Amino acid sequence: MSTTGKLYGIGIGPGDPELLTLKAWRLLSTVEVVAYPEPENGGSMARGIAAPFIPEEVIELPVTVPMTVDREPARNAYDQATIAITRHLNEGRHVAFLCEGDPFLYGSFMYLHQRMSRSHDVVVVPGVTSLTASAAALGRPLAARNDILKILPAPLPADRLESEIRDTEAVAIIKVGKHFDKIKGIIAGLGLTGNAAIIESATGDRERITPLEELPEGERPYFSTILIYKGDERW
């Protein structure tokens, strides 16, 4: 029997604490250490979502990842986090790493998984993503039957986004933030403005749902998703 701890990458959902899974909830009551990403100015969103379920006596381990274009500072941050988490595991403590949404859908947990999965027991617990939460908030399907659904990160070049949006039935554009005006222009050029809505902070305290045509130009929050649906909702 190994006496080393397990590392759990736990998807905690899009914002509403009630969208944690029963498994996430159970694991949070059994681990000795809870780690989470935190911006340099503090205020971890992941910790905020899971806060009602983090026991008081747990060891907390914030992982500060600099948001820079240069990857080196972030790499160093994950290297440092690997060292800190490894110490806890080797001393027999189980560690939960909190991941907004799902750990493996555009999540940063993959960088810890890549560093630790060969040497330690790493378990990934899937979570509710902001994509389906956004569709639920909007009250419209993401995709149905034999629709193709494309998940497109907004920072991609405009010509690639345009051709991908043209050739599909359903689209979710993520990481909208400062790319909103570019995206809005592409959608307008394709005549799809009436099919599009933007969902900000789905299921969170600041949730806001707006038809694309009603929103003026300007920057939007990073955690905004634009959904476009050309499919037939009737059956």
Add this chain to the structure above:
Amino acid sequence: MSTTGKLYGIGIGPGDPELLTLKAWRLLSTVEVVAYPEPENGGSMARGIAAPFIPEEVIELPVTVPMTVDREPARNAYDQATIAITRHLNEGRHVAFLCEGDPFLYGSFMYLHQRMSRSHDVVVVPGVTSLTASAAALGRPLAARNDILKILPAPLPADRLESEIRDTEAVAIIKVGKHFDKIKGIIAGLGLTGNAAIIESATGDRERITPLEELPEGERPYFSTILIYKGDERW
């Protein structure tokens, strides 16, 4: 105050009952009626997943939807279900409709939503999808950073599937079933067999994960997902 009940479309996740959300779990203890899709030969998968959380005293309402190419029998089934659910709502009972995975990601709940959301209070509760559950089971990210992720239903024509798979970093092919040989051939033709794995019944009792190259030709279960990842897992 209205005395009519609410209809909840509840995502119950991919198979493991512990992947229900806290919200799904709470709602199941408050509704008077639990409805779910059921094949003509019985044995509802959705009911099976949520079984540990369905109170004994609840009214159960199986909705049998014929799996035919002709849409008319299924339309009739949803029309009949709408009549039955509406009667419960109008008599003041809350109704939960159980949806495998998430209600709005290739889910049949949209047909009830479309029929009832104008006349009644319909709430969609997102759930964990088989896509992220499959990635977690496989131990490999679905998509990262600025990858494009495409969700492709296997029944689509081979030429469309081939061109969509070629022009992207990450792919999830759903509804594999009897289309397995076609899909395997397309992936081999693109030289991507080494990047692909098939996950059957993710997180369920019959979960099975196989690298694509190890699986002989033949039909696979309907609830199989093939994941292809060309992106860079390192950072």
